[in-house]
Amino acid sequence: xxxxxxxxxxxxxxxxxxxxxxxxxxxxxxxxxxxxxxxxxxxxxxxxxxxxxxxxxxxxxxxxxxxxxxxxxxxxxxxxxxxxxxxxxxxxxxxxxxxxxxxxxxxxxxxxxxxxxxxxxxxxxxxxxxxxxxxxxxxxxxxxxxx
Numbered sequence: 431x432x433x434x435x436x437x438x439x440x441x442x443x444x445x446x447x448x449x450x451x452x453x454x455x456x457x458x459x460x461x462x463x464x465x466x467x468x469x470x471x472x473x474x475x476x477x478x479x480x481x482x483x484x485x486x487x488x489x490x491x492x493x494x495x496x497x498x499x500x501x502x503x504x505x506x507x508x509x510x511x512x513x514x515x516x517x518x519x520x521x522x523x524x525x526x527x528x529x530x531x532x533x534x535x536x537x538x539x540x541x542x543x544x545x546x547x548x549x550x551x552x553x554x555x556x557x558x559x560x561x562x563x564x565x566x567x568x569x570x571x572x573x574x575x576x577x
Contacts, residue, residue, distance in 0.1 A: 486519075502543055506548070
């Protein structure tokens, strides 16, 4: 913004209105991309123990479960929620339709999240047990398949 000598909101609108690529680039630079699988262990443990059981409790087996994760960045936390939901279904010996919707202001981050492709080293570091078997990969990259 200093290079463009932007000093007020009106000038910001003028600069970005003329070039959509510039505004997308600015979003990517300013977006907060701090994410990881199961990034906050205490929060994910509470989700696993207190919230997810309620999503399944007292509902017919054919009821779909839908969860929305905003500010998903490159998707690791959204996939972490999907893993917890899959583990719960496995424990209950159920098969339901599960949808995890994820959003982010950064279109490039959403593209990464949509691909579900991550370095194998990150998967090994953060995904344990049977959940690790969900990922498929080659050449040092692992993908979580759509189910």
